[in-house]
Amino acid sequence: MRTFLVPVLLSAAIQISTYSFFFFRSSRSDTGNFLTVAFVMTFAIGITATILTAFRHRESPIISAIVINTIVFSFAVSFLSAARIQVSYLGLVLSYPVAMAIMAAANARFHRQLGGKVAILNFDQADIVQALFPGAVLIRDPDATLDEIDYVLIDPDEHHSMYWSPLLTKCYLGNVEILPWTRFSEIQHRRVDVGSFEISNVAYTPGQFAYARLKRFVDVAAVVVTLPITLPLGALVALYIFAVDRGPVLFVQHRRGFAGRPFRMYKFRTMYRGQEGGATSDKDKRIMPGCAFIRRVRLDELPQLYNILVGDMSLIGPRPESIELAQWYEREIPEYVHRLLVLPGVTGWAQVNSGYTSNPDEARIKLAYDLYYIKNISIDLDMITIFKTVRTVLLGTGAR
Structure with missing residues (x-):
């Protein structure tokens, strides 16, 4: 419960503040009703935290928190209605999402926290x-x-x-x-021990199987919904690259996909013509002016949305390597082949935790995160990966 103390107080404070804005702006003077609602909602958040402590080490901590928080919140609103307390339902509805998000984040942290001796x-x-x-x-x-x-x-x-x-x-x-x-x-x-990892460690629960089937639909829906943003951005990047260096604006490379099948992966070309490919270093002189920023905020990855639509890639998964590099890593690290158990991704758990790799030692660290993702695939882990990806893009870390 100590872990949840600050989130409970923060959720209660934000929820009461939001509710008070809608309650008092209508010039209501029934302060007693307001105090009753404030007490009931704070008590509900405390009950939510108490229930969540019983779900430690369970799968899907974010979804569990959302479901439990919603159920307790519904009971609290029903109680207020049954007691004929005059409430601002708009204030309750709009104050709920923030409290839910805070409790979900707190439960995700609690899920992976192992305190004690x-x-x-x-x-x-x-x-x-x-x-x-x-x-x-x-x-x-x-x-x-x-x-x-x-x-x-x-x-x-x-x-x-x-x-x-x-x-x-x-x-x-x-x-x-x-x-x-x-x-x-x-x-x-949040990573596996590669040396002791065996394929038998991957034993999916019914919930993971269900999400694995739903994941393809989520990928396609995410691409379609974001097209009004990604298409204009992609067009601007393509026009800029063509203005700087003419020639093709796309860089196409064969990568290893699901089950080892090769596929053509698309990126915006950010290096001068004829100098693409190979490992990239800091301040690489092959990168065209302005394209370092494009790489840093991952705009060069936008064409891979097409790879998602045709089923070669997923939004989230192990980052696909070139065929030659993957074969080299597999000779050095036999467990590397297990990355082929799922569709490769535009972003992934390894990308947001370990960043760029260029040698087998770094690849082993990255593999530890990839295998953790494959073993623990869930909507929760994908949500955390998306959040970390947005943070990585905003901070411009990990790209070369």
Whole structure:
């Protein structure tokens, strides 16, 4: 509940302020009704937070928060109506979305937050794992006490044994949460451990299957709805590139798509003719004047909306690599082939967290985020990725 204290107070303050604007602008003097509504709505937000604490580590924290907040809000409005409290329904309706957004963001943060004292059971790689979690205690004895321990991290292959059974039983009886250290790392860092990742780790829930089927419709709808904005922007970029360097305004390259199938990916050409391709460096002299800004705010990616329409790409997914670069990475990192399990994306979880890569070491870090996305695909994760993409574009980070 401490995690939700500030969001609850902030939601209540904004909701009451919004409601008061509509309530008092009609020159109403029934302050008692206003105070009753303020108390009921604050109480409703507190109830929402209390319910959300029971859904820790569950999938879809944003959608869960929206649904629960909507149900509690509806009950609160019904109570006020049943009690014949004169309210401003317009004020209630317009004050609700802000409170809902704050609680959804708070629940997403709560979902991935693991507070408390952590212990790691001893095994061959315990020292390496301990370095990942500063402050974690190493337990070497199965008879050790668990005073003030909130989480015990295990390696499933090593610790599901008779030797450690007494300690694991003590955890269950003492309400100490047991987690594989890889899962704990996923929740904290929002990426997988590539070395221990197996394809069997991808086990979708019914909700994930349903969203995977809906995702194609969402992609097409998003492209169609935004055409009044993206088409004029694309036309301006194309005219500018043609004015600067003539020639073709599009850069076309074969990339590896879903299941390894090659496809033609389109971008606006931002380099001088004949100098496209290859790794890009900071202040690359091949980039035409003004096109560094186009790359920084990702306007060069606009033609990929066509790739989405024809089904080669999705709005969100692992960024497709050129065929030669993908083959190189797959030789260096065998797990790299798992990126082909979903449609590649215009933006993705790896792009908003790790940025540009140019070597296998950086590609492994990026892969950790891509595999996390593939394993945890959901509308929640896509919403967070979109939000981070907008922030990245506004700040102009990650592009070369």
